[in-house]
Amino acid sequence: SEEKSLNFIEEIVEDDLSTGKHNGRVHTRFPPEPNGYLHIGHAKSICLNFGLAQRYNGKTNLRFDDTNPVTEDTEYVESIKDDVRWLGFQWANELYASDYFDILYAFALNLIKQGLAYVDDSTPEEIAAQKGTPTEPGTANQYRSRSMEENVHLFEEMKAGKYPDGAKVLRAKVDMASPNMHMRDPIMYRIKHAHHHRTGDKWCIYPMYDFAHGQSDAIEEITHSLCTLEFIPHRALYEWFIEKLDIFPSRQYEFARLNMTYTVMSKRKLLQLVNENHVSGWDDPRMPTISGLRRRGYTPASVRDFCDRIGIAKRENLIDVSLLEFCIREDLNKTAWRRMGVLDPVKLVITNYPEGQTETLFGENNPEVEGGEGGREIPFSRELYIEREDFMEVPPKKFFRLGVGLMVRLKNAYIIKCDDFVKDAEGNITEIHCTYLPESKSGHDTSGINVKGTIHWVSIPHAKTAEVRLYDRLFQSENPAAEEGDFKDDLNPNSLQVITAYVEQDLAGAQLGKGYQFIRKGYFTLDKDSTADKLVFNRTVTLKDAWAK
Numbered sequence: 334s335e336e337k338s339l340n341f342i343e344e345i346v347e348d349d350l351s352t353g354k355h356n357g358r359v360h361t362r363f364p365p366e367p368n369g370y371l372h373i374g375h376a377k378s379i380c381l382n383f384g385l386a387q388r389y390n391g392k393t394n395l396r397f398d399d400t401n402p403v404t405e406d407t408e409y410v411e412s413i414k415d416d417v418r419w420l421g422f423q424w425a426n427e428l429y430a431s432d433y434f435d436i437l438y439a440f441a442l443n444l445i446k447q448g449l450a451y452v453d454d455s456t457p458e459e460i461a462a463q464k465g466t467p468t469e470p471g472t473a474n475q476y477r478s479r480s481m482e483e484n485v486h487l488f489e490e491m492k493a494g495k496y497p498d499g500a501k502v503l504r505a506k507v508d509m510a511s512p513n514m515h516m517r518d519p520i521m522y523r524i525k526h527a528h529h530h531r532t533g534d535k536w537c538i539y540p541m542y543d544f545a546h547g548q549s550d551a552i553e554e555i556t557h558s559l560c561t562l563e564f565i566p567h568r569a570l571y572e573w574f575i576e577k578l579d580i581f582p583s584r585q586y587e588f589a590r591l592n593m594t595y596t597v598m599s600k601r602k603l604l605q606l607v608n609e610n611h612v613s614g615w616d617d618p619r620m621p622t623i624s625g626l627r628r629r630g631y632t633p634a635s636v637r638d639f640c641d642r643i644g645i646a647k648r649e650n651l652i653d654v655s656l657l658e659f660c661i662r663e664d665l666n667k668t669a670w671r672r673m674g675v676l677d678p679v680k681l682v683i684t685n686y687p688e689g690q691t692e693t694l695f696g697e698n699n700p701e702v703e704g705g706e707g708g709r710e711i712p713f714s715r716e717l718y719i720e721r722e723d724f725m726e727v728p729p730k731k732f733f734r735l736g737v738g739l740m741v742r743l744k745n746a747y748i749i750k751c752d753d754f755v756k757d758a759e760g761n762i763t764e765i766h767c768t769y770l771p772e773s774k775s776g777h778d779t780s781g782i783n784v785k786g787t788i789h790w791v792s793i794p795h796a797k798t799a800e801v802r803l804y805d806r807l808f809q810s811e812n813p814a815a816e817e818g819d820f821k822d823d824l825n826p827n828s829l830q831v832i833t834a835y836v837e838q839d840l841a842g843a844q845l846g847k848g849y850q851f852i853r854k855g856y857f858t859l860d861k862d863s864t865a866d867k868l869v870f871n872r873t874v875t876l877k878d879a880w881a882k
């Protein structure tokens with residue numbers, strides 16, 4: 334296969350390797366904040382970070398960026414680890430920014446002692462006002478000129494719990510006139526008397542992202558620290574801290590985040606959907622979370638393929654969700670086992686098939702693979718369910734399904750001819766009567782008759798009932814986050830349809846995590862709500878793009 338051209342980050346890495354920077358070492362990290370479940374955007378970052386390490390014989394750390402005790406939780410830590418593993422990646426080290434709280438505190442004292450940080454008693458409003466605007470410089474306040482000794486003393490008192498939340502902050506003394514607002518004496522530490530999921534009540538001061546992230550990268554000697562474009566204005570500060578602390582020179586590089594149509598991609602918004610019960614949980618199959626995609630029936634290979642296809646760029650764009658659907662169809666077409674399930678049943682009686690007789694037919698599992706990956710037994714009898722839409726009372730020309738006088742093949746079974754049908758008082762068709770050609774059995778057909786259409790079916794006495802969940806897009810507009818007002822007003826009220834279907838007997842043994850193609854109806858997977866008494870399937874995706882323009 335043809336070698337893909339390098340993306341701009343791979344070019345940077347290859348350049349660094351060729352100049353001997355970091356002695357040929359490539360060490361990346363994936364740094365989620367454990368304040369929610371991972372989404373498909375995170376998958377892009379995971380594939381990029383772990384993919385680089387794989388390609389260049391490097392390593393990737395999984396680092397939890399857990400510096401905000403209020404929003405973080407161990408439930409999220411566990412889900413993140415599950416999701417990264419499920420995607421097929423293994424981290425070199427499992428690390429936590431909170432493990433660095435002592436070192437970060439020492440770094441802060443170091444900067445104070447260099448005269449590069451000070452304790453500020455201003456309120457958040459005062460600090461914001463003094464920051465100025467992008468076109469006007471900020472102004473220094475009286476706390477900026479505190480002595481080094483006083484700053485050390487106050488910072489120690491902050492740590493010791495002497496002050497309430499918000500009473501003081503520690504700020505870097507950089508440049509109140511910098512054109513980069515992030516350089517106007519950014520806050521390094523704030524007081525928060527809160528319980529942390531790992532450090533408990535040991536700390537009541539917590540470092541800000543900007544004072545934790547780069548320093549964590551440096552501590553771990555990360556060579557290439559990859560983040561999304563909104564961190565471009567933070568880069569100068571990232572480098573300032575590294576320079577002033579004289580620590581390992583990690584470098585930050587920015588790439589465009591993934592945005593996808595018909596969904597939102599921010600943990601804060603996804604959390605709202607969960608908390609307000611618009612979905613059943615973080616792993617609701619309509620969610621763009623990795624756990625939601627997994628439950629929906631997406632495979633790790635399909636998600637990695639998607640991340641590969643969207644590539645890495647420096648400009649934001651909106652990726653069409655149908656590309657993700659394309660990737661799962663591609664994968665499931667090759668791997669899903671074929672089965673039969675009737676979603677909207679109507680009864681069909683084969684009038685010349687003996688009452689009470691049953692025979693066992695054979696259907697291969699996967700026609701895409703040499704040998705078919707074996708097969709399964711399919712019971713056949715006089716009474717079947719077929720799909721209501723496969724019969725028409727007045728069929729148009731070229732309707733290669735059923736209508737009086739028309740013939741079709743029943744998949745893996747016989748050719749049948751429709752003779753008659755029965756209607757109830759309301760005019761609904763309740764029964765279709767057919768005759769079969771005994772010599773037309775699939776694989777042993779000596780009938781000499783060729784029919785154009787093949788339809789799926791299940792034998793009524795052998796059928797299993799199943800709850801089937803059919804999903805549509807969670808939002809109605811392409812870019813719900815860009816809509817005015819509350820993004821939840823754009824939720825699609827018909828994003829979930831629950832129906833009762835009849836499926837072939839073999840599906841009683843369906844495996845969690847495996848994909849099945851219900852012939853002609855789409856790809857399905859068993860849901861975790863399924864029990865021995867009640868089968869539940871999710872439709873992963875239809876066979877064709879229903880929205881194709």
Ligand code: ATP
Nearest residue numbers: 364365366374375377378560561590591598599600
């Ligand atoms: P969110 O806005 O959804 O809360 P976040 O950036 O706050 O996302 P983090 O847990 O900090 O979430 O993200 C971990 C890593 O994943 C970061 O390096 C971040 O840049 C990256 N990431 C997050 N969202 C996306 C996205 N949509 N596309 C690509 N990378 C992303």
Ligand code: MG
Nearest residue numbers: 364365366398
């Ligand atoms: Mg973040």
Ligand code: MG
Nearest residue numbers: 366599600601
């Ligand atoms: Mg966030």
